[in-house]
Amino acid sequence: MTPFYFGGGGRRLFGAYHPAAFGSEATRAAVLCHPSGGEYLNAHRTMLQLAAKLAAQGFHTLRFDYFGTGDSAGDAIEGDIAGWPADIEAAMDEIRDIAATTTVTLIGLRLGALAAARVAVQDPGKIDALVLWDPIARDGVAGVPAAELDALLARYPGRALMLSTAQGPARTQRSSSLDGQALAGLSWAIVEDVEPWTDRSANAGLVPVKAIQQILTWLA
Amino acid sequence: MAGVIGEPREQAVRLGTQQALVGILTLPVPSDGSADRAVVFLNTGVMHRVGHHRMFVMMARAVARSGYFALRFDFSGIGDSEPRTDGLSPVASCLADIGDVLDWLQQERGIRQVTLVGLCSGADHAILYGHGDPRVTALVLIDPTVPATPRYYGHYIRQRLIGPSNWFSVLTGRSFILRSLAEQLRHMLGPARDMHRVTLQNLRFHPILEQSYRNSVARGIRLLAAFSQDSTRQTYREQILDAFPNLTFGDRLQLEFFRDSDHTFSAREDRARLVELVLAWLGPARMAAAADRET
Numbered sequence: 001m002t003p004f005y006f007g008g009g010g011r012r013l014f015g016a017y018h019p020a021a022f023g024s025e026a027t028r029a030a031v032l033c034h035p036s037g038g039e040y041l042n043a044h045r046t047m048l049q050l051a052a053k054l055a056a057q058g059f060h061t062l063r064f065d066y067f068g069t070g071d072s073a074g075d076a077i078e079g080d081i082a083g084w085p086a087d088i089e090a091a092m093d094e095i096r097d098i099a100a101t102t103t104v105t106l107i108g109l110r111l112g113a114l115a116a117a118r119v120a121v122q123d124p125g126k127i128d129a130l131v132l133w134d135p136i137a138r139d140g141v142a143g144v145p146a147a148e149l150d151a152l153l154a155r156y157p158g159r160a161l162m163l164s165t166a167q168g169p170a171r172t173q174r175s176s177s178l179d180g181q182a183l184a185g186l187s188w189a190i191v192e193d194v195e196p197w198t199d200r201s202a203n204a205g206l207v208p209v210k211a212i213q214q215i216l217t218w219l220a
Numbered sequence: 221m222a223g224v225i226g227e228p229r230e231q232a233v234r235l236g237t238q239q240a241l242v243g244i245l246t247l248p249v250p251s252d253g254s255a256d257r258a259v260v261f262l263n264t265g266v267m268h269r270v271g272h273h274r275m276f277v278m279m280a281r282a283v284a285r286s287g288y289f290a291l292r293f294d295f296s297g298i299g300d301s302e303p304r305t306d307g308l309s310p311v312a313s314c315l316a317d318i319g320d321v322l323d324w325l326q327q328e329r330g331i332r333q334v335t336l337v338g339l340c341s342g343a344d345h346a347i348l349y350g351h352g353d354p355r356v357t358a359l360v361l362i363d364p365t366v367p368a369t370p371r372y373y374g375h376y377i378r379q380r381l382i383g384p385s386n387w388f389s390v391l392t393g394r395s396f397i398l399r400s401l402a403e404q405l406r407h408m409l410g411p412a413r414d415m416h417r418v419t420l421q422n423l424r425f426h427p428i429l430e431q432s433y434r435n436s437v438a439r440g441i442r443l444l445a446a447f448s449q450d451s452t453r454q455t456y457r458e459q460i461l462d463a464f465p466n467l468t469f470g471d472r473l474q475l476e477f478f479r480d481s482d483h484t485f486s487a488r489e490d491r492a493r494l495v496e497l498v499l500a501w502l503g504p505a506r507m508a509a510a511a512d513r514e515t
Contacts, residue, residue, distance in 0.1 A: 003232035003242050003300060014232065014244075016300060044268050048300065070270050071230070071244050071277065071292075076488075 001052075006064075007090045011083070014071035015064040015091065016048075017098060018055035028128075029099040030059040031091045033112030036081075040069060043109055049207045050107070050215065057216055060099035064091045066115075084115040085122065092119075092126060103128035105219065111136050120156065130160040131215055161218050165211045228284035235293070235324040241317060242300035243293030244269065246284040248505065257505050258289035258331045260321060262314075262342035264484075268299025271339070272484035275491050279337065282495050287505030289329060293321055311348070318349045326355065333357045333512075335502065340364070340483070348428070351435035358442040360498055363483055366454045367426045367463040375455035430464050436472075443473045444501045446494065450482035474501060 007013040020027065032047050034040050047063055054061045065072040066087045068079015092104045106127050108116030113135035120130050231245045248255040261276040263269065269292040270277050280290035295314045297303035304313050318336070325331035335358040336346035343364035350356040368376075380395075389395040436443060447454055454460070457477035461469070476497060481490040502508065 001242075001300060003234065003244075005230065005232060012230075014230075016242075041267055041270075041272070044299065045266070069274070071232070073230070075278070076274055 006094045007087070010073075011067045011087065011090070012073040013064050013067060013087060013090060015062050015094065016051070017095075018051045018059075018061040018063075020058050020060045020099070021056045027099055027101055028059045028105065029095045029101045029103075030054050030061045030105040030107060031088065031095055032061065032063045033084075033088055033106065033108035033116045034063070034065065034070070035110035035112050036066075036069065039110050046207050046212070047109065050212050053212060053216055054219075057220065059105065059219075060095055060101075062091050062095040062098075081111065081115065084112075085118045088115055088119045089123070092123075096126075102126070105129040105131070107131040107133065107215065108135070109133040120160075124155050127156075128159065129219060130156050131163060131218070132160070133163045133211070133215070134165055135162075161215070163211060163214060165208060228281055228290075233291075236296075236301075236317065236320040238302070240296060240302040240304070241293050241321065242269075243291050243321070244280070246280045246290040246292075248284050248287045248289055250287070255287055255289055255505055256330055257287075257333045257335075257508065258291060258325050258329070259283045259335045259337060259502070260318070260325070261290070261292040262318070262336060262338040262345050263295050263298050264339045264342045266298055269294050273486055273488075273491060275339070275485060275494070276337075278491060279495050279498060282499055283502060286499055286502065288335075288502070289325070289331060291321065291325065293317075311345070314345045315349045318345065319353065322353060322355050331355070335360060337498070338362065338364075344425075344429070347432045347436065350441060351432045351439065354439070356441060358502070359436070359444070360501075361443065361445045362494070363448055363453070364445065364460075365425070365429065366460045367429070368453075369459055369462040371462060372455050372459055379455075430467070433464055433467055433469075437467060437469055440472065442501075443469065444476070444498065445473060446476040446478065446497065448478050448481040448483050448485065 002017045002019075004015055004017065005012050006015050030051075032051055034047060035043055051061045051063050064087070066079060066084050068074035068076050068083075088106070092106070095104060096102065103126055106116045106120060106129070108114070108131070110133070113132040116130065117132060117135070120127050228246045228249050229251075231247065233243050233245050235241050235243060259280070261269065261271065261280060264271060271279075271292075276292050280292050284290045294301035295317050297313070301317075304316075308316060322331075322334055325334065332355065334353075334355050336350050336356055337360040338344070338346040339362040343359075343361035346359050346361060347364060350359045433443075445460055447457065447459075457475055460473075460475070478485070478490060478493070481487065481494075485491045485494055503511075
């Protein structure tokens with residue numbers, strides 16, 4: 001994994017690049033979109049392991065921090081959710097340059113899923129697959145009202161996965177997540193992944209193994 | 221905002237013997253090459269290097285504006301750093317990592333003097349390591365482990381008598397105080413006091429802690445100990461003095477008590493006060509260097 005900074009225009013962002021495993025036939029790229037606040041901290045290990053496993057499966061993978069969050073530039077009060085889609089676009093540009101690809105798989109967790117959905121609406125031609133993991137559904141968040149998500153995701157027939165976990169890596173209540181039944185034409189997976197969240201083979205500690213495996217299998 | 225002229229810049233770095241550790245180095249302002257002091261931030265538990273509520277990001281940028289290099293890094297197996305493969309215990313592994321990081325700062329940036337900053341377990345790692353390395357000249361200990369004292373038990377029990385949920389904990393054996401006493405009984409007879417067997421939670425740790433403070437005072441290391449109200453391990457400002465009655469800290473120790481803050485300083489104004497305290501205590505790097513030359 002290579003840690004680095006990228007982006008300009010006053011929005012310098014921290015990124016962690018996981019190169020695709022040597023010898024991978026496919027050259028695909030993925031960007032992971034973190035949740036926010038305490039969920040970001042709690043899910044850090046999960047996103048790291050997901051990135052490592054995507055890389056092992058042949059994806060050039062980029063994790064990054066939004067402006068005003070994590071290791072990226074900016075104070076917390078300078079960062080706002082409205083700016084996240086632009087940060088995701090910058091991350092997509094970066095990984096496309098690195099991987100020499102034209103499209104990117106976008107994977108978002110919680111609030112990161114909503115921001116990823118926003119980008120998917122704006123630039124459907126740049127995204128080859130979309131994974132929304134326990135997305136928060138509150139009207140107005142990231143500019144994507146929950147009622148509109150169905151229509152948005154219909155633009156990705158067979159290329160969007162809605163993943164709902166019994167206890168997400170962000171340790172939040174499922175009740176605030178989107179009601180998947182309202183979304184037609186969408187791959188829908190529920191992972192009852194309460195325990196154990198361990199992957200000793202990867203020395204990864206506690207991570208939601210089944211949920212990560214679900215994503216990897218769906219993308220394979 | 222970082223990146224603006226006059227504001228500190230940040231670099232992502234890999235360091236350590238196998239380049240296995242990941243950190244963010246914040247460059248001092250002004251960046252004229254004169255800085256030879258660094259502030260190093262240690263993980264709190266399993267939280268990665270940004271700290272709770274980005275506390276360490278905020279603090280690192282602030283000390284960099286005062287002329288210090290600031291390094292936030294992840295211990296092996298935490299955050300983005302890779303696990304060690306040499307079989308060291310968790311505590312020994314963290315201490316070895318700190319040594320590697322200080323070596324790197326010395327070799328790459330010519331750093332001669334280091335302040336270690338830690339919250340909770342990070343503070344414990346800071347005192348455990350800092351007393352034995354001459355490059356460490358100051359320690360900022362935020363809610364470090366402090367052994368219980370009779371006055372602590374009095375406070376704790378008085379608070380716990382109030383809520384029915386606490387009685388439920390006692391009846392179901394989940395009470396912190398009961399578990400603490402059971403821990404004492406379990407470890408009282410254990411002879412081992414080396415870092416391979418010690419965890420920060422058991423009582424074998426306390427004699428090592430006392431010796432670490434003793435060595436720090438003997439070496440003249442400056443200590444800033446800041447405590448929050450919301451901690452299960454200390455309940456009053458002077459507990460650290462009562463817990464180590466055989467030690468004379470003198471003017472080496474500054475004690476601060478944040479009466480309204482919780483353990484992770486979740487309120488933005490509390491974090492701002494903490495940062496201001498650390499900045500004032502450290503002083504600008506140039507002034508600290510000038511003071512050293514005079515002595």
